[in-house]
Amino acid sequence: MIKQKNEDIAYEKIKRAMMLKRLVAGQRVTEEWVGNELKMSRTPIRAAFNRLENEGLMELVPHRGAFVCNPSDKELEDVFNLRIVLESYAAELAVHQMTEENFQEMDQLLEEERKAYEKKDYEEFLRINAQIHAYPARVAQNKFLLQEVEKLNQWSDCYLILRDNFYSTPMNQALSIPEHQGVVTALKKRDIAAAKKAIEAHMLSTLNDLSERTSIFN
């Protein structure tokens, strides 16, 4: 059992606070305040802030404080479009490398996703969702690609939640299960065109759902 560093714990807890909306978009937080909340000194908090800034989840303003990111519609669109490009590329690389074992693992992830949905365990659902999206990049074994796919996925989760748009209702999760299934089916057929189409459709479906929810009448 390796002991986790405080700066890692701080990073995780701040991100989780965003996911649970205990920190809201645009909110100002200071190193001292978070340090008191987490009962740590400012040193590890500072390291965590830097990491979060680098990942686009916080904005650091010198001598003023740190701010939880407040993503615009444009930024969300940009991220989703980039995810389409990267995950499609990952699928292209992976499609001829996937073994029977890989397909079994993907099926199991889909199964676990379904269970998490039924249990209404949204944090678990998001965790598995991230694994599914990153799976082709993992098979492709391009670590730079994998890192970026995982990072953008995390961005998406935080952004959507901070904007109150997603996973607040379980409806959207229900939809994504068959869409994930569709991607896996295409990969099994080694049909890269179909896989890309399914990835793009799934990503846009998520994004569109978002646009609807953004309406003030929802």
Add this chain to the structure above:
Amino acid sequence: MIKQKNEDIAYEKIKRAMMLKRLVAGQRVTEEWVGNELKMSRTPIRAAFNRLENEGLMELVPHRGAFVCNPSDKELEDVFNLRIVLESYAAELAVHQMTEENFQEMDQLLEEERKAYEKKDYEEFLRINAQIHAYPARVAQNKFLLQEVEKLNQWSDCYLILRDNFYSTPMNQALSIPEHQGVVTALKKRDIAAAKKAIEAHMLSTLNDLSERTSIFN
């Protein structure tokens, strides 16, 4: 004039030391040692190390030290292939947004690149090279895409230099000038297929040159 933070200065200087091969691939460096060299305390050095690790230029091993990255052939290939994907996508987004002014700016960058080559100012050459590669992503105004394109470009530079493969001789720089020209020409014609082809060809030409130089007989 905004005063730069020590952690930013440290970050820049460490990266520059890599570019000038004062730090070599795999070399071990400690926070204390770098702090003494740069006449700073460990605090800003530590922040710089974290940033460099996040960008893949260093590897941090708890309680053992930090190591300058030692990229493998596979990693270099992976990065260049990813750059093809991202810069092609950027070109696709930018191709119909580029104005006459944009084209003039690109031409000017090409001109400056030529001058830097003639002056044998390699640091300047690399700086302009980075601007040229990032230009379409900048026009596309997807800040996530731009950030990633710039980051991968920097990786490439450091990796190539750490492996003694590039820009040690001016030959490779001479080659890339007409290749850059080719990309710009295609963009001017709004010919996205040609632009993508030119981008891919340029990237692979750089990578191939690398493979040749990797031979122990060179």
Add this chain to the structure above:
DNA sequence: TTTTAATAAATTGTATACAATCTTAATATA
């Protein structure tokens, strides 16, 4: 009243001291 200047407060940026952890070397034991 509005603008300007000076001062105080808040916050980050940095240095330093100390604690925890890992590595290495020395020592003891089989």
Add this chain to the structure above:
DNA sequence: TATATTAAGATTGTATACAATTTATTAAAA
């Protein structure tokens, strides 16, 4: 000699004190 144990050293990880910088407040002047 080989292996296990222990201790010492080196290095990062964390807390804290202080410096530098920015913002907010107050007071003064126009």
